[in-house]
Amino acid sequence: MKVNLDLIRPFNKSLTLAPGQSRPLGFRIHIDPLRLYPLSLSFRLIYTFNDTQRTLLTEVTICPWDFALPGKPHKFTFFHPSGVVSYAMLRPPSQTVRDAEPSSSLPIIINLHGAGLEASSDQVRQMLDKAPNLRAWALFPTGMSTWSGDDWHHWGFGDLEAAVAAIPQWINHVCWQGPSVDIGKWLVSGHSNGGEDVLKFGKITYVPYQFWVEADPRLTALLHGSLTPYRHELLLENCKGIPIQLQHGGLDDNVPVFHSRRMNQLVLQTDWDTRYAELAGKGHWFEGAMTTAPLVEFYNWVLASNTSRPLALDSFEIVIADPGDSGARYGIKTNQLKAPGQLGRIKVGRNLSNDTLIFSTSNIYRFEISKQESFGQIPDKVVIDDQHFDLSFRAGSHGAWVFCLTDGSWKMSRNSGWGQGEKHGRQSGSLDAILRSRGSFVVVAPQPQVFNISLQIARNLHQYFGADVELGGSDWSLGRSNGNVIAVALGEKTFPSTKSSIRLVSGRGLGVRTNCGAEKVYPFEGLGVIHIKPLEDERLELLIWGYDHAGLGQAARLLPMLTGVGQPDFVVVSRSCGWKGAAGVDAMGRFDMFWKVSNDSYLT
Numbered sequence: 001m002k003v004n005l006d007l008i009r010p011f012n013k014s015l016t017l018a019p020g021q022s023r024p025l026g027f028r029i030h031i032d033p034l035r036l037y038p039l040s041l042s043f044r045l046i047y048t049f050n051d052t053q054r055t056l057l058t059e060v061t062i063c064p065w066d067f068a069l070p071g072k073p074h075k076f077t078f079f080h081p082s083g084v085v086s087y088a089m090l091r092p093p094s095q096t097v098r099d100a101e102p103s104s105s106l107p108i109i110i111n112l113h114g115a116g117l118e119a120s121s122d123q124v125r126q127m128l129d130k131a132p133n134l135r136a137w138a139l140f141p142t143g144m145s146t147w148s149g150d151d152w153h154h155w156g157f158g159d160l161e162a163a164v165a166a167i168p169q170w171i172n173h174v175c176w177q178g179p180s181v182d183i184g185k186w187l188v189s190g191h192s193n194g195g196e197d198v199l200k201f202g203k204i205t206y207v208p209y210q211f212w213v214e215a216d217p218r219l220t221a222l223l224h225g226s227l228t229p230y231r232h233e234l235l236l237e238n239c240k241g242i243p244i245q246l247q248h249g250g251l252d253d254n255v256p257v258f259h260s261r262r263m264n265q266l267v268l269q270t271d272w273d274t275r276y277a278e279l280a281g282k283g284h285w286f287e288g289a290m291t292t293a294p295l296v297e298f299y300n301w302v303l304a305s306n307t308s309r310p311l312a313l314d315s316f317e318i319v320i321a322d323p324g325d326s327g328a329r330y331g332i333k334t335n336q337l338k339a340p341g342q343l344g345r346i347k348v349g350r351n352l353s354n355d356t357l358i359f360s361t362s363n364i365y366r367f368e369i370s371k372q373e374s375f376g377q378i379p380d381k382v383v384i385d386d387q388h389f390d391l392s393f394r395a396g397s398h399g400a401w402v403f404c405l406t407d408g409s410w411k412m413s414r415n416s417g418w419g420q421g422e423k424h425g426r427q428s429g430s431l432d433a434i435l436r437s438r439g440s441f442v443v444v445a446p447q448p449q450v451f452n453i454s455l456q457i458a459r460n461l462h463q464y465f466g467a468d469v470e471l472g473g474s475d476w477s478l479g480r481s482n483g484n485v486i487a488v489a490l491g492e493k494t495f496p497s498t499k500s501s502i503r504l505v506s507g508r509g510l511g512v513r514t515n516c517g518a519e520k521v522y523p524f525e526g527l528g529v530i531h532i533k534p535l536e537d538e539r540l541e542l543l544i545w546g547y548d549h550a551g552l553g554q555a556a557r558l559l560p561m562l563t564g565v566g567q568p569d570f571v572v573v574s575r576s577c578g579w580k581g582a583a584g585v586d587a588m589g590r591f592d593m594f595w596k597v598s599n600d601s602y603l604t
Contacts, residue, residue, distance in 0.1 A: 006030070017047075018471045020455055022462050026085040040064040071095060071132070073125040073140060078166035080144060081158040082437045082483060084468050088163040089125045090170065091138035098178040101135070107185030107303060108164060109136040111290065112194025116146050127191070130291035135303045137181050139163055144466040151193060151563040153229070153325070154435040155465050187302050191289060192255065215583035219602045222588055223566040225341030226430045228321040230563060233263065234343065237270050237317040238329065244274040245298040249282035249289075314352070320344040320364075324428030324436065328370065331378060335366040335424055338405065340590045340598060341568070356381040361405075365593060366418070370400035384410050423593050425538040430590070431567040432560040433532060434542045439483030440468040450488045453544075453556050457486060464561050485541040486559075490552050492524065495545055501597040502531055502570060510547075510572060512587050512603060515596035520603045522572060522586045524548075528555030531570030534595060550575055570597070 006028045015025060029041070041063045047056040068074030073091040080086040093106055113124045119142040128138050141163045142148070143156030150156055167181045190198045228234065244267060248260035257278065264276045277294035313330075320326045320334045321343060327333065330348070337344045345362040357379055361367075369378065369391070382389045384403060387410050391401055402418065403410050419425065426436040441461055445454035458469040489495065495504040505511040505521050510529060513519040528551030533541040544559065546552025554573040569590045576584035589601020 016470070016472075018451075018455060018458070021458055021469070021471055024084050024462070024466065024468050038065070073138065075120055076166065076170050078162055078169070080162055080466075082441070082467055083439050084144070084466060086142060086144055086159050086162065086466070087119070088142060088159075088166075089119050089140035090167065091125075091128065091140075092176065093135070093137060093179050094133050096133045097135055101179050102177075104135075104179045105182045106179045107136050107182050107187060108139050108167070109134060109187045109189060109299065109303070110139045110141065110160065110164070112152055112160075112188065112190030112198065113140065113143075113146075113148065114190070114192030114194050114285075115148075118142075118146050127290040130288055131296050131299060134299055136187065136299075137167060139167070145464065147464070148193065150432065150435060150465070150560075151230075153563060154429075154432060155467075158436070187299065189290065189295070189299075192284065215581075216602065218600075219582065219585070219588060222341065222568050222590070222600075222602055223582060225590075226566040226568045228341065228343065229325050229429065231321070233266050235319045235321060236263075236266050237319045237345075239267060240270055240272040240316050241313050243298070243302050244272075245277070245295060246274055247277045247279065247292065247294060249284060249286070250278050250280045251282060252284045254284035315347075315349040318346040318348070320346075322429040323424070324426055324433060331370050333368050333370075333400075334364060335368060335402075336364075336422070336428075336593045338363050338365040339600070340592065341600070350379075354381065355379040356383060358382075359384040361385055364405065366402065366404045368400040368402045419538075421534075421594070423534065423591060423595055427532070427534055427538055427540055430560075430569055431530065431532060431542065431558070431571075432563075434484050434486070434540050434560065435465070436540075437467075437483040438539075440470050441483050442470045442485045443472075444485060444487045445472060446487075446494065447490055449549075450490050450552065453552065454488045457488070457544075457556070457559060460559070460561055482537070482539070484539055485535065487541055487543050487545075488552070488556070489543070489545045490547075490549070492547060496543070498533075500533065501591070501595070502529065502572075512570075512572065512589075512597060512601075514599050514601060514603070515592055515594070516599055518603075520587065522574075526554075526575035527551045527586070528553070528573045529570065530555040530558045530573075532591075554578065568601075 015023060017023060025045075042060050044060050045058045047058070049055070071092060071094045073089040075087050076090050077085055077087045097106070109128070111124070111127055113119055117124055119125070119140045124140050127140070128134070141160045143152055144159050148156040152160065164183050164186070167183060170176070171180065188198050189195070246260050246264050248257045250257060260276070260278070264274050267274045275294065275298060277292070279292065316330070318329050318332060318334065320337065323334050323336060332346060332348065334344055334346065342363050344364045346364060346367065347360040349358045350356070351358060359382065361384065369382070378391065380391050382391055389412050400414070402413050402415060404413070404418070426438070427433060443454050443458050445451050454471060458471045461467040461469050487496075492504065501513045501515070503511050503513070509521045509523045510527055511519050511521045524547040526548065528546035530542065530544050533543060535541050542559070544552070544555050546555055551573060554577050555571070558567055558571055558573070560567055568588055570588070571585055572587040574584055574586045578584070585602070587601065587603045589603070590598045592598045
C-alpha cells in the first residue's frame with residue numbers, strides 16, 4: 001500500500017546539510033481513511049551534492065507500526081516551539097471514566113520523567129498503570145531528550161506546553177468519543193529529576209558552587225544570581241494556594257532524603273501546608289513508585305472539581321527570578337525587573353471592607369494586571385506602594401493594565417507597545433535565554449576558520465536538545481527560520497559594528513561600557529567574548545567572538561548546554577580562564593532592560 005509523505009516546516013521541499021552535520025527531518029503522512037492502515041512504513045532519502053550533480057539514494061528504511069489498545073498510553077506527535085517534530089505519550093481517560101462522565105472536560109495529569117529515560121519506555125509510560133481510572137488525561141512529555149532538554153526549563157518546558165496544546169488536535173484527528181480536555185488545568189507529578197522540577201510550576205542545589213571555585217566575591221555573586229531561576233527553594237512563596245504532595249524513599253541512595261525533608265520545611269515556612277510521605281525501606285525507584293497509596297489519594301483529591309485550580313487567597317506573594325520564566329499568578333504578571341539577577345517580589349493583600357487590592361513591590365520595574373478566573377473579579381480600586389489607581393474594568397474586557405516605575409512613581413497605561421528596544425519576554429534572563437527559540441537555530445559561520453566550531457555547536461544543539469540548526473553562510477540574517485541566531489567570528493575585522501555597550505576599540509581591544517558611562521578596554525591577545533543581543537520579535541542573537549583561536553575556543557565553551565552552571569548575559573574571557581575557570585574572566589555581567597551593561601557587572 002502506498003502513502004504520501006510531505007516534508008514539513010521548516011524544511012519545505014529540501015534540507016541542506018553541512019559536512020558532518022545531523023538534522024532532524026520531519027514529514028507528514030497521508031493515508032486514505034477508507035483503506036486499512038499498513039503494517040509498516042518504508043521510505044528512502046535522496047542526497048544531492050552541491051559541488052557536483054551526483055546524487056545518493058539511501059537504503060530503504062522500514063518503520064513498523066505499533067498499535068496501542070484503547071485507554072493505554074501511546075505516542076502522538078506535535079511541533080516543539082522551535083518547529084521540530086516532538087512526541088509525548090498520552091493516556092486518554094479510561095472506559096470507566098468515559099462511562100461515568102462522557103461530556104465532562106477533564107484536567108491533565110502531567111508526569112515528568114527523570115534523567116536518562118525515554119518517555120516511550122515501559123518505565124515511564126507504565127508509571128500510572130496501577131491507577132487506571134483517574135479523572136484525567138495522563139501526559140508523559142519527553143522534553144525533547146532523555147534528559148528533558150534543559151531539565152524542564154526553557155527548552156524542556158516549551159516542549160511540555162506544546163504537548164498540552166496538541167491534545168485537542170489529537171481529539172479531533174481520532175474522532176474521540178468521550179470527555180474533552182481542559183488544557184488550563186494541570187496536576188504535575190514527576191520522579192527524580194522530573195520530581196525536582198515539579199515545584200517549578202523544587203530543587204536545592206546539590207553541590208554548593210563555593211565548594212569548587214575561588215573567585216572575587218562580586219564575580220561569584222553574579223554566578224549565583226544567574227543560577228537563581230534554578231533555585232526553586234527561593235521561589236516557594238509562589239506555591240501558596242497550590243496543593244503539594246512530597247514523597248521520598250527512606251533508603252534513597254541517589255537523591256538524599258534530606259532534600260525532600262528540607263523542601264517540606266521551607267514550604268511550611270511560607271505559611272502553606274504540604275503532604276509529605278517518607279516511605280520506609282524504599283529506594284530511589286521501585287515498581288509502583290508513582291502509584292503509592294499517598295500519591296493516588298492525592299491525585300484523586302486534587303482532580304476533584306473543587307480543587308482543580310489554585311485556591312483563591314486574600315493575601316499572597318509573587319517571587320520572580322526571571323520574568324521570561326514567570327507566567328501570570330492570579331492575573332498579575334511581572335514583565336521586567338529593576339535589577340536583573342536579584343529576586344523581584346510583589347506582595348498582594350485584599351482589603352475586604354472597601355474591596356481594594358493592595359500591592360507592595362520590591363525590585364519590580366514593570367508588571368501588568370488582567371482578569372483571572374482563579375482570583376475572581378478584580379476590583380476597581382488598587383493601591384501600589386501607597387499610590388491609588390482606579391482600574392474600572394468593564395464587563396467582557398480582556399485587556400491588561402500595565403504599571404511602570406518611572407522617576408520613583410508608578411505610571412499606569414494600557415499601552416502594549418512598550419517593549420520596543422527593551423529587554424523583555426523571551427529575551428529575559430541570561431545566556432540560556434537563547435534556548436527560547438521559536439524556529440530552527442541559525443548558526444552563522446562567515447569564515448572557513450570557524451567552521452569546525454560552528455559545526456560542533458550545531459552537533460551539540462542537536463544531540464543535547466534534539467534541535468534543528470541551519471548552518472553556514474556569511475549573511476548575519478541568514479536563513480528562512482524565525483529562530484534565534486548564533487554568530488561565530490574570529491579576528492578584529494569580523495567584530496560586528498554596533499552601538500552596543502560591548503564594542504571594539506580600534507587598535508586597543510574590546511571595550512565594555514556600563515550604563516553610568518564608565519568604560520574598560522581589554523587588550524586583544526587571547527581575548528574572547530560571548531553575549532546575547534536583541535533581534536526583532538523577541539528573538540536573540542548569541543555572539544561568540546575571539547580575537548584569536550585561543551579566545552574563540554574559550555568563548556565557545558560557554559555556549560549554554562548544561563543546566564545549573566550559571567552564565568550571565570555576557571562574559572569576556574582571557575587565556576587564564578584555561579586554568580582558573582570563572583576566576584580568570586576579564587569581565588562578566590548583565591544587561592539592564594535597555595540593553596546597557598548594568599552597574600553591578602564585574603569588570604577587572
